[in-house]
Amino acid sequence: MPPPPPPPKQRKVVTIVIIITSIMILVAISLTAWFIMRQQSLYGELQKIGEEAGLGKEKIISADEYMQKAEIELVEVKKYLEENDSTEVQIHTAKALEYASSATNLEPQNAEIWFRRGNIYWEIKDIAVGAEEWALKSYQKALELEPDNSLYRQKVEGFTK
Numbered sequence: 001m002p003p004p005p006p007p008p009k010q011r012k013v014v015t016i017v018i019i020i021t022s023i024m025i026l027v028a029i030s031l032t033a034w035f036i037m038r039q040q041s042l043y044g045e046l047q048k049i050g051e052e053a054g055l056g057k058e059k060i061i062s063a064d065e066y067m068q069k070a071e072i073e074l075v076e077v078k079k080y081l082e083e084n085d086s087t088e089v090q091i092h093t094a095k096a097l098e099y100a101s102s103a104t105n106l107e108p109q110n111a112e113i114w115f116r117r118g119n120i121y122w123e124i125k126d127i128a129v130g131a132e133e134w135a136l137k138s139y140q141k142a143l144e145l146e147p148d149n150s151l152y153r154q155k156v157e158g159f160t161k
Contacts, residue, residue: 063102115151
């Protein structure tokens with residue numbers, strides 16, 4: 001035998017509780033949606049401001065961070081050279097050069113970044129064709145940007161002796 005229906009007053013209370021709960025759920029969903037849309041809108045505005053200021057997505061990582069990544073890849077190159085793993089040497093050499101290039105593209109007027117790029121090329125001169133010439137060009141660019149830097153001058157003069 002089915003249970004008897006609740007009294008009318010109790011049914012009203014249950015109905016009111018269900019309605020209030022439903023309204024609270026709708027309000028919570030609406031607020032969540034509003035916050036998400038607002039966050040996306042703010043992100044879009046920040047991205048637009050960054051683009052107007054000449055800050056593309058690649059600017060999220062600084063030139064120094066790119067150069068640090070290049071130098072880490074160079075350590076990997078040396079490790080795989082010792083292990084005679086030519087495939088890994090090629091992979092990590094390519095990554096090192098890509099990061100170094102990204103760094104100088106990001107901050108083309110930064111002499112230190114050009115100098116460090118020259119060091120990357122110098123370190124791979126025995127395994128990459130043309131690396132020695134690129135090292136010299138990078139050192140020359142660093143010296144061009146900071147003509148009074150004796151270390152940069154010494155590196156460039158070391159090529160001509």
